[in-house]
Amino acid sequence: MDFNYTEEQLALQDTLRRFIARDYPFEHRRALAKSADGFDREAWKTFADFGILALPFHEDFGGLSGNAVDTMLIMEMLGRGLALEPYVSAVVLCGGLIRDAGSAAQKEALLPAIAGGELMLALAHFEPGARYELDHVATTANATGSGWQLDGAKAVVLGAPSADKLIISARDGKGLSLFLVDAKAPGVTLRAYPTQDGARAADIKLTTVTVSTNALIGPAGNALPAVERALDYANAALCAEAVGIMSALNEVTLEYLKTRKQFGQPIGKFQALQHRMADMVIATEQARSMATLAAVRVDSRDAAERSRSVAAAKAYVGAQARFVGQQAVQLHGGMGVVDELNVAHYFKRLTMIGLSFGDADYHLGRFSDTLLAA
Amino acid sequence: MDLNFTAEEQLFREEVRSFLRAKLPGEISRKVLGGKHLEKGDFVRWQRILHAQGWGAVAWPVAHGGTGWNAVQQHIFDEECADAGAPLQLPFGLKMVAPVIMAFGNPAQQQYFLPRIIDGSDWWCQGYSEPGAGSDLASLKMRAVRVNSPEGDHYVVNGQKTWNTLGQYADWIFCLVRTSTEGRQQEGISFLLIDMKTPGITVRPIIMLDGEHEINEVWMEDVRVPVENLVGQENKGWTYAKFLLGHERTGIAGVGRSKRELKKLKDIARKETANCLPLIEDQRFRDRIAQVELELMALEITNLRVISAEGEKRAPGPEASILKIKGSEIQQMLSELKMQALGHYALPYVEEALEAGWPGDALMDGYGDYAAPLSGQYFNIRKTTIYGGSNEIQKNIISQMILGL
Numbered sequence: 001m002d003f004n005y006t007e008e009q010l011a012l013q014d015t016l017r018r019f020i021a022r023d024y025p026f027e028h029r030r031a032l033a034k035s036a037d038g039f040d041r042e043a044w045k046t047f048a049d050f051g052i053l054a055l056p057f058h059e060d061f062g063g064l065s066g067n068a069v070d071t072m073l074i075m076e077m078l079g080r081g082l083a084l085e086p087y088v089s090a091v092v093l094c095g096g097l098i099r100d101a102g103s104a105a106q107k108e109a110l111l112p113a114i115a116g117g118e119l120m121l122a123l124a125h126f127e128p129g130a131r132y133e134l135d136h137v138a139t140t141a142n143a144t145g146s147g148w149q150l151d152g153a154k155a156v157v158l159g160a161p162s163a164d165k166l167i168i169s170a171r172d173g174k175g176l177s178l179f180l181v182d183a184k185a186p187g188v189t190l191r192a193y194p195t196q197d198g199a200r201a202a203d204i205k206l207t208t209v210t211v212s213t214n215a216l217i218g219p220a221g222n223a224l225p226a227v228e229r230a231l232d233y234a235n236a237a238l239c240a241e242a243v244g245i246m247s248a249l250n251e252v253t254l255e256y257l258k259t260r261k262q263f264g265q266p267i268g269k270f271q272a273l274q275h276r277m278a279d280m281v282i283a284t285e286q287a288r289s290m291a292t293l294a295a296v297r298v299d300s301r302d303a304a305e306r307s308r309s310v311a312a313a314k315a316y317v318g319a320q321a322r323f324v325g326q327q328a329v330q331l332h333g334g335m336g337v338v339d340e341l342n343v344a345h346y347f348k349r350l351t352m353i354g355l356s357f358g359d360a361d362y363h364l365g366r367f368s369d370t371l372l373a374a
Numbered sequence: 375m376d377l378n379f380t381a382e383e384q385l386f387r388e389e390v391r392s393f394l395r396a397k398l399p400g401e402i403s404r405k406v407l408g409g410k411h412l413e414k415g416d417f418v419r420w421q422r423i424l425h426a427q428g429w430g431a432v433a434w435p436v437a438h439g440g441t442g443w444n445a446v447q448q449h450i451f452d453e454e455c456a457d458a459g460a461p462l463q464l465p466f467g468l469k470m471v472a473p474v475i476m477a478f479g480n481p482a483q484q485q486y487f488l489p490r491i492i493d494g495s496d497w498w499c500q501g502y503s504e505p506g507a508g509s510d511l512a513s514l515k516m517r518a519v520r521v522n523s524p525e526g527d528h529y530v531v532n533g534q535k536t537w538n539t540l541g542q543y544a545d546w547i548f549c550l551v552r553t554s555t556e557g558r559q560q561e562g563i564s565f566l567l568i569d570m571k572t573p574g575i576t577v578r579p580i581i582m583l584d585g586e587h588e589i590n591e592v593w594m595e596d597v598r599v600p601v602e603n604l605v606g607q608e609n610k611g612w613t614y615a616k617f618l619l620g621h622e623r624t625g626i627a628g629v630g631r632s633k634r635e636l637k638k639l640k641d642i643a644r645k646e647t648a649n650c651l652p653l654i655e656d657q658r659f660r661d662r663i664a665q666v667e668l669e670l671m672a673l674e675i676t677n678l679r680v681i682s683a684e685g686e687k688r689a690p691g692p693e694a695s696i697l698k699i700k701g702s703e704i705q706q707m708l709s710e711l712k713m714q715a716l717g718h719y720a721l722p723y724v725e726e727a728l729e730a731g732w733p734g735d736a737l738m739d740g741y742g743d744y745a746a747p748l749s750g751q752y753f754n755i756r757k758t759t760i761y762g763g764s765n766e767i768q769k770n771i772i773s774q775m776i777l778g779l
Contacts (some may be wrong), residue, residue, distance in 0.1 A: 001383065002376040069375045122498035215719050220689055254777055272775035282696050283770060290668070291673035295375045318669040371654060373638065 003292075005073065013073050015050055020081035025125075026342045028083050033198030037162060037363055048117030057099055062112030068233065069088075073293035081242025082345055085198055086122070086159030088108035088241070090114065092236045094121035094167055101178065101218035101226035106153040122163035122183075123196075124154040124204055125227060132358040134231065135224055139178055139206060141170035147178060147212040148172075150187075153205055158356070160202035161192040167217060168206065176220025179211050186210075197349040225303070231357050232310040236294040238353045239317040243291045243351075246284040246321060249328040249346045253277065256332055273331060280327055283320040290316045304370075311366035317361030318353075325350040377675070379450070387450050397423050401730065402614045403459030407638075409747025410730045412461055414497070414543045420461050421494035430492040434631060436477060438484070439492045445681040448625070464509030464540065467491040467498035469625075471548040474565065474614050478606035482506055482735050485569070487546075499541035501549030501568070501592060502615070508766050511550070511613060512560045515668040516594065518551035520608075521602065527601040529553075531574075535592040537761070541577050542569050542590060554609050565611035567603040574598075582757075585725070619763065627677040627701035632670055639663060642715045642744060645751035649768065653715055666707045673700045693776070695768035702758035702765060709755040713748045720749045 012257035024043065032040050048055050055070050057063025060252050064173065071092060079088055095114050098106055098121075113119035130136035139152025160166065164190070166181045181188060187209035192202040218226050257268030257277060267273055294313035300306045325347040332343050339345075354360060379387070402416050413773055424430045432448055434440025443451065465471075472491050475483050490496040507514040516533030541547065547568050554562030568575070574597040579587045599603055606614055643654040643663060654660050680693050713720045719741055727746035734743060759765045773779040 001379055001683055003679050005375065150506060168751060240624055254779075268773075268777075268779040269775075271770070274777075275766070275769045277777060277779065278769040278772040281776065282699060285693070285696055286669075286672040286700065289672045289679065292375065293377065293671065293675055296375060312668055312671055315664075316672055333539050364661060364664055364668075365657075367668065368657070368661045369658055371664060371667075 005069075009073055010051070011069060012050070012070070013077060013265050016052075016074065016077035017080075017112055019046065019050075020083075022073040023303065024081045024083065026345075029084065029345075031200075031311055032084055034196070034347070035303060038194060038198065038200040041085065041163070042115050043083070044085055045241050047085065047087070048115070050347065052087075053095075053117050054115030054253055056086075056091065056095055057107075057111045057115055061099075061107050068236055068295045068298045071233075071237050072291060074236045075240035076244035079241035079349075080248045080370040081299060082245070082342070082349055083201040086120065086162060086199070088234055088237050089122050089159035090163070091121045093123050093230050096233045096300060097123065097167060097178070097217065097230040098224060099154055101223070102123075103168050103217075104182070106139070119165070120159065120163050121165050121167060122157050122159040123169075123230070123304045124157045124166045126157075127168045128153055128155045129157075129202075132362045133286045134227055135176065137169050137176055139168065139170040141172040141179065143172065147210060147215065148177075150179060150181070150209040150211065153203070156193075156195075156201050157204055158199065158201045160190060160204060161200045166204070168209075168329050169227060175233065176223045176225045176227070178217040178226065179215045180217055181209060181211055181215065195200055195352060198345070199352075215307055228307060229303070232298050232307055235314045235357050235363075236272045236291070236298040237293050238356060239287075239313045242317050242321045242350055242353050243284065243288045244279075245346050245350050246324045247289060249324055249343065249350075250277075250284055252343060253280065253328045256335070262334075277329060280324045283323050287320040287324075289319045308367060308370050311363040311370075315357060315360045315363035315367055320331045322360070377678075379446075379763075382452060385444060386447055386745055387454060390451055390454040391425065391458075392398035392572060393427060393429075394454060396462065397427065398458055398460050402551045406461055407459040408636075408730070408743065409728075409751060410732075411728050413605070414540075417461050417464060417728055418494045418497070419679055424463070425493045428709075430494075430737070431472065433469070434472065434475070434488075434492070438472075438698060440489050440537075446678070449629075449678070449681055453627050453633065455633045459634075462631075466500050466544075466548075467546075470500060470618050471498050471567070474548070474618050475567075476603060476755065477563075478614050481568070482602070483605065484497070496555055497543050499538050499544035499547045499570075499592075501535040501538060501547045503537045505536055509764055512754065514550055514552060514563065516549065516551045518553050518564060518566060518599070520553070525693065529599045531566070531568070531594045531597040531599055531602070533594055535594075536590075537723045538577075538590045538592045539588060539591055540590075541570070541589065542579065546570060547575075547592065548605075552616055553611075553653075560612040563611040564608050564612045564620060565605040566599055567605060568594075568597065569601050569603075572597050572599065580731055580753070582754060584753040586750070586754065587722070590753075606745050627673055627697040628705060629670070629674050629677050629701070632701070632704050632708060633674075635712070636663075636667060637707070638744075639666075639712050639715065642748075645742065645744075646717070646719075648713050648717075654758045658687070659715070662711060666704060666711060669700065669704050669707070673704060676700070697764045697765075698762060699759075705755050705758050709748075709752040712743075713752040716745055717718075721743055723749070 051064050052074050054063045055066035059065050098110050127138055142149045150168060163183050166183050168179050168181050169176055185209045189205040190202040195201050257267050257273060260267050290313040294310045297309035298306055326341055329347050335341055336343050403410055429441060431439060432451055434439045436442045468491060472488060475487055504562060516659050518529040518531045520529055547570055549566045549568055550563050551566050556562060574595045576593040578591045580589045580591060582588055590760055603723040644652050646653040647655045666686050677697055722741060724746055
């Protein structure tokens, strides 16, 4: 039992904290959200210098052999900074997929480039009408003489507009398979858009997209376990990001309660608001416990244990994040609903985290169903 | 960052488990696990068994007969005791008055009282709340006037205490009394140890909503208390009272007991049926179990975070309030769901079914042995968000001590 970070982890946390404070202030972030890329390519290079793009990968592939607790710490800081860079989709999700399911040649070719910040990937898995069900994939993969032909449609592919390559899931005769496809390949059409929280995503049409046999990632027809695992990693990361945001929201809200005066006194003197604030702190501490559980257990070799813990965390953190986000807005009064303050932006990001890769109800259902087996 | 117990801690857990298997009497654990009535003798017998093992007061310093276990070990001990169905070691002597006597009592008090607490000789109860002093405890009025007398200096105590838990069994009561009306109300309070056999003390039962006699009013009329029974200094009692309230952290969340009750809830949901299927297959009900389980998983880790920080001698701080709030809410959710799992079979109030060894009633088909206590427990457990500083007071503490509002 040990709840401490290592020296290295503390140093990394400190580095990121200073980076956010100095190079990633809220006004910078607001401008970035409106820029063409929607994120800061310089920051991405800095992330490569910090080593955080390399952290989850083995040293043999230019990585630092970090674990999910490292990712938790990074995500908490990126959450505080409301970082727009597609860290989760490019590094945690796609990097994790290549790491866990890719061939040696694919790892060799892709991981060092991801770690160096030269290559960005996005996972094109979810589809229109599929909602959160991971095996609901209608995109088809038909074997051709020299490879595969992909046809179908993908929805809300996070990070797609900036991705060099896409990992596309498709159904062949046997089951689900994953393919690495150049984002500019003929037949790949993106409808890019900003998301509600200022990030970037796209809906994608795939029309007779042809790829060679070595584009296949993992076993043909049996990619579902790899997708589940990668999304567990992504959800554990989102839980940590949410906790970072909730902590930051509590800080700004507390400051507001102490400085905003009405009826001749700071509004934090009113018990109704004090108790709400106490509830927000409790929700955040409890959420932090669950995000920690997810980070520690997502590295487990036991797939059932891993996914049960992550489902529990995403369900729980989702509900707490909704509460803290909504109440932070409420306690800021009119200032909570303007674009000018970071409060609304934290709230929007929390809300989108809640909807991404399965909402609280979906994950509660996953967790709840494990009670039948017990 | 590591959520696993160490190999040493696992060994320790095994040691506690095998002790419980060998020494916890089955007739007691069956009562605890079945929600049946416990008698005074059950509590005392278990305390003596623990004491014989050297585990009578695990949190005390070794010098006074404690174990020297760290906070994680104490947590493991709590968890295993709860799981095995050991009776709760009542806190009033072990966890409330004893630490005050250790910290502020004189050597004579320490030598007399502490061994009698740990070996189960004395049953202690608490004299804090009064009819007019609940959450606003410092407004208490029970008066103690010092009288110098040739037979020995003493205090004469007059007034009324209430919400006194199990005082009907008690040998001693620790009381907050008013020794001065000067200055701030906190500054005129003293901490007295009073023998319950002293003339002038009357204990009157308060029957709780579940029909049980668990709490009392305690009236004091010209009760003479030797000055030797004053703890620490006169008029400094408020400091000791606050020390007492903030002292106990491991165990405040009740994680061990709630884990046991969650298991029981799942068992009941597997036995009861809805639409001819086990209730647990009803998604609406199962999701509610899942939601409590998530709360409990989070609290278990939050609790361990607090405990580990304490183990490293970081200042414990008011996060105990978070544990109290969440712990009590979870106990209430669990007790409510257990009752709800029974549906309308939770309506009968069959007193005899609360006694150990009730043979059941052939004329009551839908009424399993586990059914009898569940409604009563639900009603009883409403107290948890009220006692020990109501959850609203805990939120005041968080606002003021953690947040500085």
